Amino acid sequence: MQSGxxxxxSFCEKDxxxxxxxxxxxxxxxxxxxxxxxxxxxxxxNDISLKSLKKDNLSTIIKNLIKNKNSINKQxxxxxLFLRIINEKENGNHESDNIIDVxxxxxxxxxxxxxxxxxxxxxxxxxxxxxxxxxLLNVLLMTRFxxxxxIKFLNTMLKINDMxxxxxxxxxxxxxxxxxxxxxxxxxxxxxxxxxxxxxxIT
Amino acid sequence: MRIGIILTxxxxxxxxxxxxxxxxxxxxxxxxxxxSQKERKFSQEIIEQSKINGFDISKSxxxxxxxxxxxxxxFPFIDINxxxxxxxxxxxxxxxxxxxxxxxxxxxxxxxxxxxxxxxxGIVPIYKGSTCFYYSIINDGNSGVTAFIxxxxxxxxxxxxxxxxxxxxxxxxxxxxDPHIRSETLIEVLxxxxxxEKKVIKQNPKEGNTYYIIHPVLKHxxxxxxxxxx
Numbered sequence: 001m002q003s004g005x006x007x008x009x010s011f012c013e014k015d016x017x018x019x020x021x022x023x024x025x026x027x028x029x030x031x032x033x034x035x036x037x038x039x040x041x042x043x044x045x046n047d048i049s050l051k052s053l054k055k056d057n058l059s060t061i062i063k064n065l066i067k068n069k070n071s072i073n074k075q076x077x078x079x080x081l082f083l084r085i086i087n088e089k090e091n092g093n094h095e096s097d098n099i100i101d102v103x104x105x106x107x108x109x110x111x112x113x114x115x116x117x118x119x120x121x122x123x124x125x126x127x128x129x130x131x132x133x134x135x136l137l138n139v140l141l142m143t144r145f146x147x148x149x150x151i152k153f154l155n156t157m158l159k160i161n162d163m164x165x166x167x168x169x170x171x172x173x174x175x176x177x178x179x180x181x182x183x184x185x186x187x188x189x190x191x192x193x194x195x196x197x198x199x200x201x202i203t
Numbered sequence: 204m205r206i207g208i209i210l211t212x213x214x215x216x217x218x219x220x221x222x223x224x225x226x227x228x229x230x231x232x233x234x235x236x237x238x239s240q241k242e243r244k245f246s247q248e249i250i251e252q253s254k255i256n257g258f259d260i261s262k263s264x265x266x267x268x269x270x271x272x273x274x275x276x277x278f279p280f281i282d283i284n285x286x287x288x289x290x291x292x293x294x295x296x297x298x299x300x301x302x303x304x305x306x307x308x309x310x311x312x313x314x315x316x317x318x319x320x321x322x323x324x325g326i327v328p329i330y331k332g333s334t335c336f337y338y339s340i341i342n343d344g345n346s347g348v349t350a351f352i353x354x355x356x357x358x359x360x361x362x363x364x365x366x367x368x369x370x371x372x373x374x375x376x377x378x379x380x381d382p383h384i385r386s387e388t389l390i391e392v393l394x395x396x397x398x399x400e401k402k403v404i405k406q407n408p409k410e411g412n413t414y415y416i417i418h419p420v421l422k423h424x425x426x427x428x429x430x431x432x433x
Binding site for chain 2: 011022023024025026028029030031033034037105108109150151152154155156158159162191194195198199200201
């Protein structure tokens with residue numbers, strides 16, 4: 001992955017899980033900023049593609065993940081919750097969209113997700129390092145953005161992907177790599193489409 | 204009816220106090236929360252743009268207050284919930300206090316008879332939360348301001364007034380456009396005696412959207428969209 005002083009898009013250079021970025025009053029740097037963002041994302045995608053072997057689509061990867069997940073129904077396990085919601089939405093059930101909003105807010109406020117939550121969505125532990133949960137939340141945000149074109153979902157998706165890129169050396173599980181690759185590709189697609197819609201040059 | 208304003212040493216307060224003076228609006232009470240931090244320097248380009256938008260960003264709040272020989276009460280901190288400040292507000296029997304920053308209002312200050320009025324840069328309930336003008340520019344090609352009476356919720360207070368604005372044709376949205384649209388709305392509220400009318404629209408807190416600090420990629424898209432025809 002490219003990095004260094006000349007890189008304008010510098011938001012992924014520190015460990016964003018350890019030291020979260022607030023994104024307050026960021027500097028305007030013109031078109032070159034967007035070009036730099038795109039260059040970084042493409043660079044990461046190239047690096048990930050070297051580690052990636054599968055050609056399965058996201059839906060198949062998630063289905064396999066659900067199938068292989070320990071079948072004990074852990075009510076408080078966040079990964080289980082996210083997988084359940086993804087599965088529900090695949091089957092046309094959107095009743096849990098409000099839960100996606102709950103965790104969007106949690107990430108925006110705290111920039112961290114615990115591994116377990118109680119029925120009121122309060123943290124049950126302080127283990128924030130399980131990266132799959134961030135990846136799965138971003139799958140949900142990607143889905144919601146596709147459904148609604150509400151840029152609040154794209155906004156948080158960008159932030160989570162920044163964090164995941166900053167932790168790229170910790171993403172080693174093949175399934176996580178595949179899903180993350182899909183997330184980044186879609187994020188770039190969404191941003192390019194938005195730029196075209198708004199008459200902004202990114203290429 | 205007594206109307207006052209709480210100022211802090213930032214661009215929003217600069218726009219507020221300068222436009223209040225320019226429009227010959229009289230206030231009953233001016234409170235200045237001043238932590239004496241060093242004033243930021245601005246480029247000539249930003250200063251010129253601020254003047255086009257009716258205020259001079261290079262003039263500090265303190266210098267404006269002093270040069271206009273205004274009576275004001277200064278506190279050496281920026282903390283809206285400070286007990287000394289709360290005691291002062293209570294003693295002054297102010298009906299409406301225009302808020303310009305200093306933190307999130309806690310229950311003690313909200314329990315006062317004084318109503319705090321915030322000029323939020325978003326048309327609520329659709330645009331609640333942070334950096335709303337960027338989202339509004341991307342979605343709608345414009346933005347707006349809502350004046351509401353503050354309560355314990357986030358941007359859920361009773362609405363006094365709302366005004367929409369075209370998107371800017373410059374890049375200084377944080378520094379100039381934001382304080383400009385808020386201050387323009389403030390002047391309309393004051394000149395049209397909106398506080399005296401006592402008409403409010405109650406919000407349903409469950410309605411609308413809450414937005415979070417905009418990611419710089421989306422911020423750049425919004426700003427570049429503003430200047431694309433320039």
